[in-house]
Amino acid sequence: MTPTDLINIIGTAAFAFSGYLVGYEKRLDMMGVAIAALLTAVGGGMMRDALVSRIPQVFQHTDALVVVFATLAVSWLLHLERRRKAALTAAFITADAVGLAAFSITGAQVGLAMRLNLFGVVVLAFVTAVGGGMARDILVNRMPMILKTDLYGTVAIAIAALLYLFDKIGWNNAYTLNLLFAGGCLLRLAAYHLHWQLPGFQKKR
Numbered sequence: 001m002t003p004t005d006l007i008n009i010i011g012t013a014a015f016a017f018s019g020y021l022v023g024y025e026k027r028l029d030m031m032g033v034a035i036a037a038l039l040t041a042v043g044g045g046m047m048r049d050a051l052v053s054r055i056p057q058v059f060q061h062t063d064a065l066v067v068v069f070a071t072l073a074v075s076w077l078l079h080l081e082r083r084r085k086a087a088l089t090a091a092f093i094t095a096d097a098v099g100l101a102a103f104s105i106t107g108a109q110v111g112l113a114m115r116l117n118l119f120g121v122v123v124l125a126f127v128t129a130v131g132g133g134m135a136r137d138i139l140v141n142r143m144p145m146i147l148k149t150d151l152y153g154t155v156a157i158a159i160a161a162l163l164y165l166f167d168k169i170g171w172n173n174a175y176t177l178n179l180l181f182a183g184g185c186l187l188r189l190a191a192y193h194l195h196w197q198l199p200g201f202q203k204k205r
Helices: 001-027 030-050 063-077 085-113 118-139 153-168 175-195
Strands: none
Touching: 001 030, 001 063, 001 085, 001 118, 001 175, 030 063, 030 085, 030 118, 085 118, 085 153, 085 175, 118 153, 153 175
């Protein structure tokens, strides 16, 4: 198993769990929760593959599906949705940060494998990382996180740009992948807890 494969598994499980929590928050039934988890975990990858005219990986390999349904089963058996609200919020933000960093890397890796330029690598990383969450949020009538405050999509762009640079200078290896993964997670979590955000047009109150 390559470092990218491991990161992809971690990201899939994290996003499936965040989809599970959103489904619970919106009081969906079992089918609704499963759809929310699937959309979050594999939706971005399907959008990415459609952009590069490639059959979605989830249609050819069952690894992601196994991870998604295993995550749902464990979450349901442990009744993780019954934890206190503060604990659920922390779990959601952490899982979302892990998924964001992981899928930014796997999306960028697809672009690098196809020898795309910087813009192409960034777009594929961005779509892979945020596409599934956006589809889920639209489905449950919730404002997508990427449109809110705090650094979110910016993290995906930064990870992709750095990975592109590392690849060009010959630093694309297991060490730098793990470093980018950890750094992306920490940046997203720090942005949430410290309320870092990009400048906006709205007036501050």
